[in-house]
Amino acid sequence: MSFLQRSRTAKTLAYETYSLGTHTKVTVHCAGVIEFSPLQPVQEFGQVKPTNPTRIKSIIYSCGVHGNETAPIEICDALVTDILNETVIVKHRVMIQFANLLAMDIGQRFVSENMNRLFSGMHSHSADDSIEAPRAALLEQLTFDFFARGPVGAKRYHYDLHTAIRAAKYPRFVVYPYLDGRSYDKEQISWLAGAGIQAILLSESPTTTYSYYSAHVCQAHAFTVELGKVQPFGQNDMNDFTLARDFLFNLVISEDYVAPDAPMPVLFRIKQAIMRNHKNFKLHFSDDTPNFTAFAKGTVLASEFDDTQQEFIEYTAQIDNEAIVFPNADVALGQRALLTLEAIEPTDIPID
Ligand SMILES: O=C(O)CCC(=O)N[C@@H](CCC(=O)O)C(=O)O
């Protein structure tokens, strides 16, 4: 039984640590969260030499924050299994989190509420019976502690792996969370390109997503990574995920990861975050409109009627070629129902 299967079956797993041979320390933190760290100094030019702690990376892969986004869960399951079978040996500290085990069981995005709106402390505002809130609080704490326990100077990475509800013009894309004034990272962009990422969406304000938490609170290189389209377990065509899978495996086994050459992803700035504030919120394009479809300036994208103010509200494209992503009219009231995007050039932003 894989670690994921054990986690999903038991729902609680006791904290334990043990070693794999003389090379890897394993720490099971709880159901769905496992950590690996190298025990051996790194072998260089045939000689064992003490590893420079700054070369050790601290890497988190989270998946299943939305329980029906199965491809990343299957990739992480395979990675954990290979590490435990000792066919993959990590060169860095790696924590893998299978986030929403109960939502996986019902094949849904979430049980009580969208977990990816609960980070940076938002979980403390949830109803007492929320399934996701205590789990988000636990994951946030484990992430914070994992990075804090790393060697001083170790670079921090968190890839929060998802798949999107809709088809897309660019099926593989990332949200680069708001960096609070820091520059975008050239190396990260090249790694993501090598992982098959075709588009990067730059968020220009704080959010309550997991990737923003890690970027902001833990100062990690952190991303929400969309690897394709939602499918039930067992129905993903893994050929669609080869580059991403290779990246996720190669990053943890390479002392100094070098990304394969790849075209620069297209860049977008998030132009509008359109919220659903009323029950009658509706989108003005069809359910099969793919992500990144562009609309002309003035096109009505969504509307709702505010019955307290007796006001009809229309949300329109503010520029020509304004593209849409993540449209969902069924989100909870007060949550984001749609993002719109403006295409930009690399020269428009600070990249170091
Ligand atoms: O396809 C969709 O509508 C949702 C896919 C998804 O889960 N996206 C993330 C993006 C998070 C971010 O903005 O960083 C989400 O909505 O939580």
Ligand SMILES: [Zn+2]
């Ligand atoms: Zn998701």
